[in-house]
Structures are given as structure tokens and as C-alpha cells.
Amino acid sequence: MWFFKPKTFEDFFTNVPNEQKEQLMTFREKAVYKTISHNQTVWRYRKIGSGERSMVLLPGGFTLADIWMTTAQVFADNSVMLMPDAYARQEIYDIDQVCDALLAMMDAEGVKKAIFIGLAAGGELAQAFLHKHPERVSHLVISHCDILGDSEAIHDLRTRNTLNFYNRTSEGMIRSFMLRPLEKDLPMDSDWRNFTIAYYRDSIQGLKKKMVLGYVRNSHAMKKKFEFMAARIRSWQGELLFLASEDDNITLKSIPALKKMYPNAKVHRFAQGQNHVHLLYPQLVNQVIQDFLEDAERKEGLNQA
Numbered sequence: 001m002w003f004f005k006p007k008t009f010e011d012f013f014t015n016v017p018n019e020q021k022e023q024l025m026t027f028r029e030k031a032v033y034k035t036i037s038h039n040q041t042v043w044r045y046r047k048i049g050s051g052e053r054s055m056v057l058l059p060g061g062f063t064l065a066d067i068w069m070t071t072a073q074v075f076a077d078n079s080v081m082l083m084p085d086a087y088a089r090q091e092i093y094d095i096d097q098v099c100d101a102l103l104a105m106m107d108a109e110g111v112k113k114a115i116f117i118g119l120a121a122g123g124e125l126a127q128a129f130l131h132k133h134p135e136r137v138s139h140l141v142i143s144h145c146d147i148l149g150d151s152e153a154i155h156d157l158r159t160r161n162t163l164n165f166y167n168r169t170s171e172g173m174i175r176s177f178m179l180r181p182l183e184k185d186l187p188m189d190s191d192w193r194n195f196t197i198a199y200y201r202d203s204i205q206g207l208k209k210k211m212v213l214g215y216v217r218n219s220h221a222m223k224k225k226f227e228f229m230a231a232r233i234r235s236w237q238g239e240l241l242f243l244a245s246e247d248d249n250i251t252l253k254s255i256p257a258l259k260k261m262y263p264n265a266k267v268h269r270f271a272q273g274q275n276h277v278h279l280l281y282p283q284l285v286n287q288v289i290q291d292f293l294e295d296a297e298r299k300e301g302l303n304q305a
Helices: 018-030 065-075 095-108 121-132 156-168 171-179 193-206 209-225 230-235 255-261 274-280 282-304
Strands: 033-038 041-048 053-058 079-084 114-119 137-143 240-245 266-270
Touching: 018 065, 018 193, 033 095, 041 065, 041 095, 053 065, 053 095, 053 121, 065 079, 065 114, 065 193, 065 274, 065 282, 079 095, 095 121, 114 121, 121 137, 121 209, 121 230, 137 274, 137 282, 156 209, 171 193, 171 209, 193 274, 240 255, 240 274, 240 282, 255 266, 266 282, 274 282
Parallel strands: 053 079, 053 114, 114 137, 137 240, 240 266
Antiparallel strands: 033 041, 041 079
């Protein structure tokens, strides 16, 4: 089957425009990996950029730091950007440990406060970090994720069924199962469609079965134990943007909970792209983020004046 054949970067990216392929290769060369050790845990992240502004970018479930390639190109000229691999790929599953690792990363880089951008599971992690350390988050962008504290997002039976399925399934078939919908479901009008497919095929090769099981189990546990602290959020001075897509019903269902818990949050709904919109339409997504941050920082400046 097609998803077992490619072995090298060139195999995966054969049908990708050279410009896009070279952007990824250049990013991987410039944004070198760094590691820190914290509480017997090794935390891995990429760093790029310079300037007074700091940003922490958190990828989705099983993806790597380089998923933020195009966002880094937009902001690296005036921002220090810290981009860890997904916590499941680092085999750290306890959310408190992950938040501690993020804090240690910021401290190691001398970052007192940062804009957090989180995609999917990274968006849920960003919410957890905001509740633990609101003083370290200037503004927050969360994309295509559940809202922590929303009881409707807790699915005990679905989680048990998912764990049972993955327990019975081989590692190779798990990867295949995750990749299978891409060619069928991704919109055809995206100039980055082939790149998106190639990127996921490339990045998923290092995925282990225990990472998937650990993520599903602990993501569910995080949602169950999370306690929304309204008073802490009311005192937080930052701005929040939630990104959704009209063809992603799961994300759309999160909006009522978002508005209930974060009444001042802004919402942007893309026409299509599901939770892959940042890869499929990078210029559009990055412009939305840029416009939001410019407005948020303008208000921040007025408040400090």
C-alpha cells in the first residue's frame, strides 16, 4: 500500500513544489533543536528569531515543531519563537509535567512572558498553562481544540473504545489509519495540499504505538481533572483568539463553551480546511494571527499608557 513505500524525505516530497520543500529544509536547518532537563525529564524544542516579543508555539497531537514553519517565517524577524515537539512525541503525558517543562524552557531562554499559540492538543495544553501561569502568557491563540472545563468534551465511552482499538492494532496500521483520510478529505483548491499530505507522511514515521496510547489516555484524564478558575481568568489581562473551520464540526461545537468561559474571546471561522487549515492555507491563517496580535498589542499599549 502507498503509505508503506516512501523511506526518505525526497520520496515523501516528490510531488511538492520545490519552493515549499526548500522552505521546510531551510527551517529545519535554521531552527535547530535545543534540549533542557527538568525533573528527570528531557524537553526538546526548536528556537528561531529575535526581538523583544516572545512566542511559544504548541503543535497538535503527534506533530513536530516544524509544523510552524510558515508562521515562523512571518514572525521570526521581530519575535523569539520557541517551538517544542508535541508532548506525546516526547513521551511526556502528565499535563502538570508538561506545563513545568514549558515553564523551565521559558526560564532557560530568559522569556518572562510570551504569546502562546496552540493547535488542537497544543491548544488544550495552552489553556492548562494559562490557568497555572497566567502571568507568563501575554496573549493566547488556540486553534481547532476542545475547551478545557467543558463537560461536553469528556467522552468516557469514546475514549475506552479508542484505546481498545489502538491496543488491538499494530504500530504500522495505526499510522496508516491516521493518514488514510487525508487524500480524500483535504480540499482540492489549496496550493499546499500536496505539501500537507507529504508533511504528515514524513512526520508520522517516528510515531510509536505507546505514544498514541499515552496521549489518548492522558488527554482524557486531563480533561476530567481540569478545573476552570473563572476568577483567575477574569484577572488575566491578555486577549484570546479561537480559530475554527466551517467543515470541522467538532471544533464548532466548542464555541458555546468558549464564549461561556472566555466571554471576551474573539472567534475566526475559516471556510474550510478542517484542523489542517494552518498547513493548507498558511498565508490566510498567519494573516489572521498577525491582525489579531497587532490589535491586542495596540490595546495593551493603550492600557499601559
